[in-house]
Amino acid sequence: MNRRLLRKLTNFVALGLSGLATAVGLFFLGAILWTLVSRGLAGMSWVLFTAMTPPPGSSGGLLNAIYGSVVMTVIGLLIGGPIGMLAGTYLAEYGRTSPVSSVIRFVNDVLLSAPSIIVGLFVYELLVIRMGHFSAIAGAVALGIIAIPVTVRTTEDMLNLVPQGMKDASTAMGAYPWRTITSVIYPAARSGIVTGLLLAVARISGETAPLLFTALNNQFWSTNLNAPMANLPVVIFQFALSPYPNWQQLAWSGALLITLSILVLSITARIVVSRLGPSGGNR
Amino acid sequence: MNTAAAIDPRHAAGQRLRERLFRAATLVAALLVLTLLGGVAVSLAQGAWPAFAHFKLHFLTSEVWNPVTDQYGALAAVYGTVMTSVIALAMAIPVSFGIAIFLTELAPVWMKRPVGIAVELLAAVPSIIYGIWGLFVLAPVLQRHVQPWLIDTLGPLPLVGRLFQGPPFGIGILTAGIVLAIMVVPFISAVTRDVFETVPDVLKESGYGLGATTWEVIWQVVVPYARTGMIGGIMLGLGRALGETMAVTFVIGNAHRIGSSLLAPGTTISAAIANEFTEAVGDLYTSSLVALGALLFLITFTVIAAARFMLLRLERRALSSV
Numbered sequence: 314m315n316r317r318l319l320r321k322l323t324n325f326v327a328l329g330l331s332g333l334a335t336a337v338g339l340f341f342l343g344a345i346l347w348t349l350v351s352r353g354l355a356g357m358s359w360v361l362f363t364a365m366t367p368p369p370g371s372s373g374g375l376l377n378a379i380y381g382s383v384v385m386t387v388i389g390l391l392i393g394g395p396i397g398m399l400a401g402t403y404l405a406e407y408g409r410t411s412p413v414s415s416v417i418r419f420v421n422d423v424l425l426s427a428p429s430i431i432v433g434l435f436v437y438e439l440l441v442i443r444m445g446h447f448s449a450i451a452g453a454v455a456l457g458i459i460a461i462p463v464t465v466r467t468t469e470d471m472l473n474l475v476p477q478g479m480k481d482a483s484t485a486m487g488a489y490p491w492r493t494i495t496s497v498i499y500p501a502a503r504s505g506i507v508t509g510l511l512l513a514v515a516r517i518s519g520e521t522a523p524l525l526f527t528a529l530n531n532q533f534w535s536t537n538l539n540a541p542m543a544n545l546p547v548v549i550f551q552f553a554l555s556p557y558p559n560w561q562q563l564a565w566s567g568a569l570l571i572t573l574s575i576l577v578l579s580i581t582a583r584i585v586v587s588r589l590g591p592s593g594g595n596r
Numbered sequence: 597m598n599t600a601a602a603i604d605p606r607h608a609a610g611q612r613l614r615e616r617l618f619r620a621a622t623l624v625a626a627l628l629v630l631t632l633l634g635g636v637a638v639s640l641a642q643g644a645w646p647a648f649a650h651f652k653l654h655f656l657t658s659e660v661w662n663p664v665t666d667q668y669g670a671l672a673a674v675y676g677t678v679m680t681s682v683i684a685l686a687m688a689i690p691v692s693f694g695i696a697i698f699l700t701e702l703a704p705v706w707m708k709r710p711v712g713i714a715v716e717l718l719a720a721v722p723s724i725i726y727g728i729w730g731l732f733v734l735a736p737v738l739q740r741h742v743q744p745w746l747i748d749t750l751g752p753l754p755l756v757g758r759l760f761q762g763p764p765f766g767i768g769i770l771t772a773g774i775v776l777a778i779m780v781v782p783f784i785s786a787v788t789r790d791v792f793e794t795v796p797d798v799l800k801e802s803g804y805g806l807g808a809t810t811w812e813v814i815w816q817v818v819v820p821y822a823r824t825g826m827i828g829g830i831m832l833g834l835g836r837a838l839g840e841t842m843a844v845t846f847v848i849g850n851a852h853r854i855g856s857s858l859l860a861p862g863t864t865i866s867a868a869i870a871n872e873f874t875e876a877v878g879d880l881y882t883s884s885l886v887a888l889g890a891l892l893f894l895i896t897f898t899v900i901a902a903a904r905f906m907l908l909r910l911e912r913r914a915l916s917s918v
Binding site for chain 1: 611612614615617618619621622623624625626627628629630632633635636639640642643690691692693694695697698699701702703711713714715716717718720721722723724725726727728729731732733778781782785809810811812814815832835836838839840841842845846866869870873874886889892893896897900901903904905908
């Protein structure tokens with residue numbers, strides 16, 4: 314009887330603790346979002362989107378940083394997206410069972426979790442030293458490299474969800490694999506692939522470490538891809554650590570802006586995926 | 597309708613050519629992924645070579661990091677990297693375990709998805725956000741409320757006491773460890789939840805049929821079945837913690853020294869690179885920072901590869917049992 318009570322008590326305590334652990338996790342998400350909203354909202358105004366980053370003590374906005382972030386993210390996606398999609402296509406279709414593919418899958422998974430600052434160092438050695446100066450294009454290449462493994466993974470997963478019957482039907486009509494892939498498989502997996510690209514954008518648009526010594530930063534408006542370019546993450550980094558209140562306020566507003574956009578992207582991606590169905594049903 | 601075109605030899609040749617081109621393009625892209633990893637390794641080794649050649653093994657065993665005298669040793673940064681990650685895992689593992697249990701065994705169906713997504717959103721928040729939050733919100737709280745208490749209660753103890761002595765800086769090794777813990781929880785709990793879900797219901801039901809409580813089923817049936825996957829998830833989290841840069845840079849204090857106290861400022865490999873790289877003057881300084889990067893690459897690569905290998909084996913087992 315006593316033993317039964319002890320077992321019940323252990324059960325109760327252990328399950329209670331696991332509920333508590335979940336509450337702790339949710340508490341921190343709430344705490345971080347609350348801090349961002351309460352501190353960032355104060356600086357939210359049109360000036361943020363229309364003025365350049367100011368010198369200490371005077372007012373300004375984040376226009377050049379927002380522009381730079383968008384430009385480098387887009388170019389990064391243009392570099393990483395196609396390469397990742399093609400590589401994912403190879404893994405899912407042409408080389409599905411080949412031994413090279415399992416090696417590539419393994420390496421891709423390693424790259425997926427590799428520290429992003431290493432990618433920054435790599436691009437520094439590869440481009441910045443050879444070109445002799447920091448540049449927006451080097452930053453975009455670093456972001457592109459980070460986008461590749463994300464896209465490879467989601468593309469392969471999504472192409473695998475396309476029913477074999479559809480592929481067989483196309484092959485039976487005499488289509489070459491490239492025709493089947495581009496005219497049947499890609500359209501069928503379109504929303505999945507787009508989701509993968511959204512996730513890649515969410516991943517690279519908040520990256521700071523790889524931009525520190527590739528794109529650097531720029532106090533002024535610049536559209537020159539061959540020169541240092543301002544970007545939100547690095548501006549947040551510099552401004553938050555500065556002693557000037559107006560810079561710190563801009564850092565918080567920028568942080569709120571970047572987090573909101575990333576959360577919207579991730580949630581959208583999740584909704585699209587759940588529409589596809591957990592078992593990969595294709596509608 | 598189009599049968600004529602299908603037998604038209606020119607058309608067929610065009611199709612074959614496009615097929616070859618497309619196939620080659622996908623293969624090149626796939627091989628590029630391999631080249632990428634190789635390229636990173638080679639370029640880091642190249643950049644790090646001057647530092648390794650100059651300091652030899654001393655680079656790994658020296659704590660001195662002095663740009664003025666051009667003396668560089670990696671020990672303090674490696675110590676900080678390992679220490680913050682160990683603290684992070686010590687806190688993140690129990691919490692992630694609890695979250696995984698809650699999501700798979702306890703939560704009512706309507707709660708599973710929203711709570712699961714909320715925890716995963718923690719992983720989507722960029723690391724720089726954790727950094728400013730850690731510096732402006734968490735560090736003051738720790739400095740005022742938590743660290744004085746730690747110093748008073750744990751400080752006088754023998755042995756462990758040394759870890760909790762000195763003034764409460766707010767920032768330091770411990771704070772970085774806590775921020776890292778919050779960051780890796782979503783990764784570990786997501787993997788753990790997924791492997792918990794692979795446990796066949798029959799196994800759990802046999803446990804319940806014998807009269808086991810929920811906790812006994814989890815501890816004696818689910819956990820042994822899912823052990824490899826859990827370890828894989830933990831090592832994935834470790835890889836993440838070891839290489840994390842921005843969050844740590846804000847709260848570590850950036851001091852190249854090994855203090856006995858966890859409350860003291862320190863540095864990590866990635867924080868040192870992020871802080872000093874653009875300001876490094878002189879080839880030896882830059883090369884030493886790249887050498888730090890090469891060390892980090894080596895450490896994280898080993899950890900991540902081991903984790904992926906474990907998860908891969910698990911996937912194969914799941915496939916063969918179906």
